Amino acid sequence: MEGGLAHPELEEVAVESVPALAATDDHVLRADGYVLLTPANFGYMSGALKHFFDRAYYTCEGAVEGRPYALCVHGDNDTSGAVNSVERIATGWGLQPAAPAVDLTGEPDREALDGVADVAATVAAHLLG
Numbered sequence: 001m002e003g004g005l006a007h008p009e010l011e012e013v014a015v016e017s018v019p020a021l022a023a024t025d026d027h028v029l030r031a032d033g034y035v036l037l038t039p040a041n042f043g044y045m046s047g048a049l050k051h052f053f054d055r056a057y058y059t060c061e062g063a064v065e066g067r068p069y070a071l072c073v074h075g076d077n078d079t080s081g082a083v084n085s086v087e088r089i090a091t092g093w094g095l096q097p098a099a100p101a102v103d104l105t106g107e108p109d110r111e112a113l114d115g116v117a118d119v120a121a122t123v124a125a126h127l128l129g
Contacts, residue, residue, distance in 0.1 A: 013124040020048035025059040033068040033123045034095065037116075040075030040082035053089050065094030068126040070119040074104040098123045 018027050020038075028034075038049045071086050073079040083101045090097070099122045104112050 010121055010124045010128065013127060015120075015124075020046065020052040023052050023056070025056050028056055028060045029063055031067070033098070033127050035070045035072070035120045035123055036086060036090075037072045038074075038082060038086065040073050040079040043078065043081035045073075045082045045085050049086070057089065057092070061093060067095055068098040068123050069095040070098050070102070070123045072102040072104065072116045072119060074108065077105055079103050079105060096126075098126045 016027070016031070036049070038045045041047065044050070069090055071083065071090070073082045073086070075082065080103075083103060087097075087101065099119050102112075102115055102119050104116075108116075
């Protein structure tokens with residue numbers, strides 16, 4: 001899915017949504033910023049996101065340093081292991097957090113989903129300066 005963000009002042013930011021299993025090194029290298037979304041599975045990031053990082057980490061290492069990112073993790077009760085594991089990889093790539101990780105537990109309500117949208121908009125705002 002491609003398009004802009006819902007915030008009028010951010011409409012010029014192009015958004016490309018790519019599932020982790022379909023994401024390639026080229027997607028990473030072409031993007032100016034990232035919003036990473038994952039469920040917490042058994043206290044860790046999803047297998048799909050882990051597989052993506054396994055494939056792309058060394059190819060993109062050193063090439064994406066300084067780019068903004070945000071992380072949103074959803075789990076039934078504890079997402080700390082997933083958050084920590086993704087943040088370690090983002091640190092290794094030299095990515096800069098645009099906002100604290102969004103930690104969603106249980107059934108997300110409208111406010112929680114709006115928080116995810118706000119984090120994505122924060123990454124876009126960083127890109128616009």
